[in-house]
Structure formats: C-alpha cells, structure tokens
Amino acid sequence: MWRFWKSRRAEKRDLQRPEGLSIYGYPQCPFCRRVLNSASFLGIELPLRNTLEDPEHRQALQDAMGRTTVPVLLIEGEGGDAKWLPESAEIVRYLTERFRSPD
Ligand SMILES: N[C@@H](CCC(=O)N[C@@H](CS)C(=O)NCC(=O)O)C(=O)O
Numbered sequence: 001m002w003r004f005w006k007s008r009r010a011e012k013r014d015l016q017r018p019e020g021l022s023i024y025g026y027p028q029c030p031f032c033r034r035v036l037n038s039a040s041f042l043g044i045e046l047p048l049r050n051t052l053e054d055p056e057h058r059q060a061l062q063d064a065m066g067r068t069t070v071p072v073l074l075i076e077g078e079g080g081d082a083k084w085l086p087e088s089a090e091i092v093r094y095l096t097e098r099f100r101s102p103d
Pocket of ligand 1: 028029030031032067068069070071086088089
C-alpha cells in the first residue's frame with residue numbers, strides 16, 4: 001500500500017487535475033498535508049492557494065469564511081457558484097466519495 005501510494009505521488013503525470021477544485025492552505029500545515037496526501041492517494045492533484053505566502057488568497061479566505069483557518073476546499077461550479085468546505089476530515093470525506101475508484 002505504501003509503495004503504491006509513493007509511486008502514485010511520484011508519477012505526477014498520472015494525477016488528474018479536476019476542474020473547479022482548489023485548496024486554501026500551506027504545506028507546513030499538517031491538516032493541509034493530510035488533505036493533499038489523500039488527494040494524491042485518490043489520484044488527483046489540487047492546486048494549492050497558499051495563504052501564508054499570498055495575501056490575496058488569505059484575504060479571499062477571510063472574506064469567504066470569516067477566518068483564515070486552513071485547509072478549506074473551494075468547489076467552483078460551472079454556473080459560477082462556489083462552495084467553501086472547511087475541516088480536513090470533511091474534505092477528505094468529500095474527495096473520497098467523489099474520486100474513489102469503484103472496487
Ligand atoms: N479541525 C481543523 C484544524 C485546522 C487547523 O487547526 N489549522 C491550522 C493550521 S495547521 C490553522 O489554520 N490555524 C490558524 C487559525 O486557526 O487561524 C481541520 O482538521 O481542518
């Protein structure tokens with residue numbers, strides 16, 4: 001299992017980049033890493049909007065959530081609607097339900 005996980009991470013080419021999903025957070029945050037690792041395990045790569053390095057991302061998060069706690073998954077729909085999903089466990093649950101391959 002570990003080897004498989006590592007190889008999926010290494011093979012960036014194989015990772016899908018789903019439209020309309022991005023993660024607000026930063027790599028030093030363990031909860032963010034948990035989400036990014038789960039995404040990688042599921043075979044997807046999410047753009048990271050780094051709230052430590054980019055004041056615009058931090059401000060966007062503050063405006064949307066009223067706070068800057070990370071990680072938060074931004075889910076943007078085709079019609080321009082946006083849903084902000086906080087809490088690493090909830091984000092992992094959402095990604096797993098959406099991207100888990102059928103057994
Ligand atoms: N229960 C949250 C905890 C998230 C959390 O504590 N994030 C830290 C960074 S690792 C944070 O954003 N702290 C700053 C703040 O809450 O404003 C989760 O699982 O996502």
